[in-house]
Amino acid sequence: MDKASKTLKISDILDIEKIKTVNHSIQKAHGLPNECYTKSEYLNFEKEKIFCDNWTVIGTASSIPDIGDAKIYSLLGIPIIIIRDKSNNIKVFHNVCSHRGVRLVNESCKLKNIIRCPYHSWTYDFSGKLIATPHIGGMNIHEAKGFDREKSNLKEIRSHVWMDLIFININKNAKSFDQSIKSLNDRWSKFISEEDKKLVRHAKDFGYFNMEVNTNWKLAIENFCESYHLPWVHPELNKVSNIKDHYHIEDSFGTYSGQGSYKYVQQFYHNKKFATFPNWPSNLTNNAEYVSLFPNVMLGIHIDHFYAFWLEPLDNNKTREHFEMYYVGSESAESDDFKEMREKNFKFWQNVMNEDIFAIESMQRGRSSPVYNGGNFSPIMDTPTLMFHRWVANSLTK
Ligand code: FES
Ligand SMILES: [Fe+2]
Known part of the structure; x- marks a missing residue:
């Protein structure tokens, strides 16, 4: 973030009083003003205060399964590279060469041991260390007096993998990931244990x-x-x-909100059903919960499957939604015996997500109306939505 935008305040971009109305009682509150959905200066501000200051999802560990697998990503223009390193860990770096600043890796690929810049061949290892600077001191002289390689390593981004999802905190200023996720972990400990989480597998197909x-x-x-x-x-x-x-779900720490159902049933099965989480209590078999974990991932948990629907913001009015489906253990996630069931379950959710498109696109169109003022909330039905508005407003103004 450059200095000028660092000192920019939300009040320089839009009427702060309008944003603050989300903190009124739900009967009196209006939602975030239209500019929060339509104005590009606002999106730049949000990039810093929402996406870079918090833990933001940028992909899944299972999508780069092998050592050397690398995936590129752009967070509202910030070039990022995700790598599986030699210790089988996920590492995330700013995808920019320390020399003349070209984007280091230009497409997702499999790297062999090193990351080599295509411009002047400066080379980094998977820990981001700059290990070669060919001809930096003139022809055939690969070191230069006064040049400190240590200072030109790749810049690593703070990252954490939880339930296969890769979270990053670019500005390094959020609470530790463990602290940030604690409230949701505690909530879901009634369904799944830490051991259960290790059983989660991305569906091999229809995933x-x-x-x-x-x-x-x-x-x-x-x-x-x-x-x-x-x-x-x-x-x-x-x-x-x-x-x-x-029923509504509203985190008392304000990190997520959503809804739960008491009536989930395993609706797709032939001779057998999908494996279930071993520690899911028998009296909660029909519970399922759907939460938006702020800022950018929507999660659904059921006794026999889990999904994550994470968002890649592209512009004020453009978003790529990524849907990831998981099962409990590799048999349900991978074996051919379950393929048909995986397909049915996947299509069921895909259909649900498709049905929502009309609503979310139409709300965006409505935000160009000069008479819309953020709207009014149902005091009963919209409390989880207002919680998200408050989280956004407070993140912007803190
Ligand atoms: S820009 Fe990467 S080596 Fe020159
Ligand atoms: Fe919906």
């Missing part, structure tokens, strides 16, 4: 899709926070998990 939607990323999160729209937008889902069987 991933992405889609580009014409909406601001926040509207996807907001839509996921509530079950209010179920009967009208998801008639099929509403048959198996009716609106009246849902």
